[in-house]
Amino acid sequence: MKKKKEKTGKIIDEKAKEGKSMADKNKMRKFNKKRSGKRSRFSGKKDEKNMLEGWSPKTETGKKVKTLEIKDLDYILDNGFSVLEPEIVDFLITDLEQDLISLGQVKGKFGGGARISFRRTQKKTQEGNKLKFSCMAIVGNRNGYIGLGFGKAKETVPARDKAFRKARLNIFKISRGCGSWKCNCKTPHSIPFAVEGKEGSVRIKLMPAPKGTGLVVEKECAKILGMAGIKDVWSHTEGQTKNKVNLMYACEKALKKLISTKIKAQDIDTLTITEGKITEVKK
Numbered sequence: 001m002k003k004k005k006e007k008t009g010k011i012i013d014e015k016a017k018e019g020k021s022m023a024d025k026n027k028m029r030k031f032n033k034k035r036s037g038k039r040s041r042f043s044g045k046k047d048e049k050n051m052l053e054g055w056s057p058k059t060e061t062g063k064k065v066k067t068l069e070i071k072d073l074d075y076i077l078d079n080g081f082s083v084l085e086p087e088i089v090d091f092l093i094t095d096l097e098q099d100l101i102s103l104g105q106v107k108g109k110f111g112g113g114a115r116i117s118f119r120r121t122q123k124k125t126q127e128g129n130k131l132k133f134s135c136m137a138i139v140g141n142r143n144g145y146i147g148l149g150f151g152k153a154k155e156t157v158p159a160r161d162k163a164f165r166k167a168r169l170n171i172f173k174i175s176r177g178c179g180s181w182k183c184n185c186k187t188p189h190s191i192p193f194a195v196e197g198k199e200g201s202v203r204i205k206l207m208p209a210p211k212g213t214g215l216v217v218e219k220e221c222a223k224i225l226g227m228a229g230i231k232d233v234w235s236h237t238e239g240q241t242k243n244k245v246n247l248m249y250a251c252e253k254a255l256k257k258l259i260s261t262k263i264k265a266q267d268i269d270t271l272t273i274t275e276g277k278i279t280e281v282k283k
């Protein structure tokens, strides 16, 4: 009898073991998936979603976003809540794009001078030259939201990560419209009025342009404006515009004036001013 019992027990055990092993395998698969997601951080959108699911917020606004109490970024920006976690922006804007601004240049005799996204600077010390890399990133959804961030570190990768993080934290919204004297369309394809920004010696003036003009600005500024969702603009710059850092900050300040300028109620209709994102117009 004892033997039989043992046998049945063994059989049951084996079955249980098989079940366990299958469950373990599934667990391992999930674990491996998570792991691979962590490794390839910038590869795809699905991995980013996994990252967001595993995100544990620390700040009050972060917790509210995670529990879906806040569903719109406008609510945060309008009420002046502080965004201290970059995941908040990732969570609220699903179609977020990111890009790097080319600040630096390649050094060298043969074909040097090509623009690169990292600016390399040196400091002389007793041991030798100490290098530092700085980098500027932009973040936006091509529909009314834009953020700019600057990062500096001893190596390129941390500098880039800092820049992306800061760009997300500095996100703000712009207002669009059509203030061009040549164009009477009532669609928000350009900016409603001319704005100016200044940083260091650089001044930039952005002016509304008629439909089909394109972005008539310096190349890196066009990146920012395109990311913000502006399609037509004319511009004028003064000062050392080869200093890209100052030029970018000047451009940012000019764009921030679009929101901070006080507007009369009658102009909102004539200039078709729309703040933030534009949902598809009914036809």
Ligand SMILES: [Zn+2]
Pocket: 178, 180, 183, 184, 185, 186, 187, 189, 209, 210, 211
């Ligand atoms: Zn127009």
